[in-house]
Amino acid sequence: MSYTLHRGDALTVLKSLPDESVNAVITDPPYNSGGRTSSERTGRTARAKYVTSNSAHDLANFPGENRDQRSYRSWLTELLTEAYRASTEHAVAMVFTDWRQEPTTTDALQMAGWTWSGTLPWIKPASRPRKGGPKQDSEFIVWGVKGSLDHSRDLYLPGHYIASQPRKGRVHITQKPVEIMQQLVQVCPEGGTVLDPFTGSGSTGVAALREGRNFVGVELSPHYADVAEQRLHAELTKDDFDLAGPES
Numbered sequence: 330m331s332y333t334l335h336r337g338d339a340l341t342v343l344k345s346l347p348d349e350s351v352n353a354v355i356t357d358p359p360y361n362s363g364g365r366t367s368s369e370r371t372g373r374t375a376r377a378k379y380v381t382s383n384s385a386h387d388l389a390n391f392p393g394e395n396r397d398q399r400s401y402r403s404w405l406t407e408l409l410t411e412a413y414r415a416s417t418e419h420a421v422a423m424v425f426t427d428w429r430q431e432p433t434t435t436d437a438l439q440m441a442g443w444t445w446s447g448t449l450p451w452i453k454p455a456s457r458p459r460k461g462g463p464k465q466d467s468e469f470i471v472w473g474v475k476g477s478l479d480h481s482r483d484l485y486l487p488g489h490y491i492a493s494q495p496r497k498g499r500v501h502i503t504q505k506p507v508e509i510m511q512q513l514v515q516v517c518p519e520g521g522t523v524l525d526p527f528t529g530s531g532s533t534g535v536a537a538l539r540e541g542r543n544f545v546g547v548e549l550s551p552h553y554a555d556v557a558e559q560r561l562h563a564e565l566t567k568d569d570f571d572l573a574g575p576e577s
């Protein structure tokens with residue numbers, strides 16, 4: 330298995346990818362959620378949005394969280410259009426989002442050419458109760474396909490996923506659980522290539538390599554690109570280490 334991690338802007342890099350060079354797109358873009366006013370959009374960082382004030386961790390901020398609704402939709406559409414071009418027939422796209430941005434994300438997916446095929450709940454048991462109303466314990470994975478699903482594959486996946494955000498050893502503010510990503514990457518045929526234009530700390534890539542898929546990622550933040558590089562390298566060389574044992 331192998332991986333390529335591009336350091337830079339997702340849209341710029343995607344434009345340089347050859348046609349039909351990846352077999353699945355699994356990604357977790359900056360949600361750009363909750364920016365109701367201009368000052369909220371420009372004044373609140375990802376940390377301010379997604380990290381509670383009494384949080385135990387002090388993880389780095391990340392860029393790309395200041396778009397309003399309309400520019401988020403056109404930007405995501407352009408991105409998913411390039412991802413569509415770079416994907417093979419039958420490829421599946423899976424895009425993480427939250428309840429606020431779910432309508433925008435499904436619009437962008439369809440405008441980019443993908444056939445929207447469903448929205449999968451990701452339920453996080455370790456989340457806070459809300460006084461006076463329902464607990465906000467879910468995010469969503471909007472998914473679609475280029476053409477039709479490959480019905481020749483003997484593949485059956487769950488329609489919802491349950492796992493809390495990683496706590497121990499957490500390295501990214503919005504890190505996704507690798508155990509969920511390992512199930513999602515099954516949509517890519519074994520030996521194929523998974524694309525994640527918003528790699529973050531590399532959870533999609535780690536899962537892809539672990540499950541016998543290649544990985545192409547893009548990350549704009551130099552800090553998180555370093556984190557992803559370390560995790561991807563460790564995953565790829567883990568078998569060598571297991572076989573050889575620790576150096577004495």
Ligand SMILES: C[S@@+](CC[C@H](N)C(=O)[O-])C[C@H]1O[C@@H](n2cnc3c(N)ncnc32)[C@H](O)[C@@H]1O
Pocket residue numbers: 337338339340357358359360391392393501503504505506526527528529530531532533547548549550553
């Ligand atoms: C929601 S996080 C992804 C977290 C990832 N799923 C994980 O488990 O670590 C989105 C990532 O996209 C990166 N990003 C923001 N704008 C970007 C852009 N224009 N091009 C590439 N990466 C970008 C951010 O730095 C951030 O790390």
